[in-house]
Amino acid sequence: MSRNPIVAIDGPAGAGKSTVTRAFAKKLGLLYLDTGAMYRAVTWLIIKKGIDLKDDEGLSQSLKELNLEFKVSQLEEQNVFLNGKNITKEIRSPEITEKVPLVASKSIVRKILTIQQKALGKDGGLVAEGRDIGTTVFPDAELKVFLTASPKERAKRRSIDLKNKGFTVPNLLDLEKQIKERDQIDSSRKIAPLLKSEEAIELVTDGMSIEEVIDSLVKMFRLEIPEEVWPTPIL
Ligand code: CDP
Ligand code: CDP
Numbered sequence: 001m002s003r004n005p006i007v008a009i010d011g012p013a014g015a016g017k018s019t020v021t022r023a024f025a026k027k028l029g030l031l032y033l034d035t036g037a038m039y040r041a042v043t044w045l046i047i048k049k050g051i052d053l054k055d056d057e058g059l060s061q062s063l064k065e066l067n068l069e070f071k072v073s074q075l076e077e078q079n080v081f082l083n084g085k086n087i088t089k090e091i092r093s094p095e096i097t098e099k100v101p102l103v104a105s106k107s108i109v110r111k112i113l114t115i116q117q118k119a120l121g122k123d124g125g126l127v128a129e130g131r132d133i134g135t136t137v138f139p140d141a142e143l144k145v146f147l148t149a150s151p152k153e154r155a156k157r158r159s160i161d162l163k164n165k166g167f168t169v170p171n172l173l174d175l176e177k178q179i180k181e182r183d184q185i186d187s188s189r190k191i192a193p194l195l196k197s198e199e200a201i202e203l204v205t206d207g208m209s210i211e212e213v214i215d216s217l218v219k220m221f222r223l224e225i226p227e228e229v230w231p232t233p234i235l
Helices: 017-028 035-049 056-064 094-104 107-120 133-137 151-164 172-188 210-224
Strands: 004-010 031-034 068-071 079-082 124-130 143-148 201-204
Touching (some): 031 035, 031 107, 035 068, 035 094, 035 124, 056 107, 094 107, 124 133, 143 210, 201 210
Parallel strands (some): 004 143
Antiparallel strands (some): 068 079
């Protein structure tokens, strides 16, 4: 019998991955995995411990002591616990957002988190989002989507998002610049860069509402995945 399907959703910052993936997973009754939250948690630890990113030995030692727990769920947000402390809110700060691509480009960090992500998805029945899900974490995913939008649109969305979360909001041009810089680092790193895999279906979401994007994903799921493994909610 086929396993429960895995859906891989990759794309650049502000494309709507977290919002849309969470709702899509809930709609289909699948588990939801936000891999960006894992890279953010490691970044939080590195800043907290004052670890020098150039110090490979120190970095490797600290990661050994790391006890990260990710509650994979269908609930509102994936709760992230680090050594027992709930850091779900802290990992969304602008400081972490700025530093995370540098941490995410370290091979030891990617190796450890990729192993954890694969383990979380070993039984299938999961929607995972990030940068390298379809290419590296779950290359055998039953459906791969590359979700994107223009930098201008993504800057607009991020601005509203930051405001709603109570953070200081930079002007739109600065936000667009920051987003492009993050795209550049994520796309050009040596290991598991952000790129659209050949099999991924690209969805450009400029001008689309969240509901419209979710509906498109459900349509893709119905088209690409055999009915025998559809989860009950969409039968
Ligand atoms: O939500 P947002 O687009 O701001 O980013 P995120 O998904 O929370 O990811 C934050 C950062 O983690 C990205 O800019 C990447 O540098 C890194 N990341 C990664 O390298 N690989 C992943 N699978 C997920 C995130
Ligand atoms: O996870 P990622 O960085 O790809 O994006 P996100 O954090 O899910 O989405 C960024 C913001 O864009 C959120 O405030 C969403 O509500 C908003 N959004 C939107 O306005 N329209 C869409 N089609 C998708 C997301």
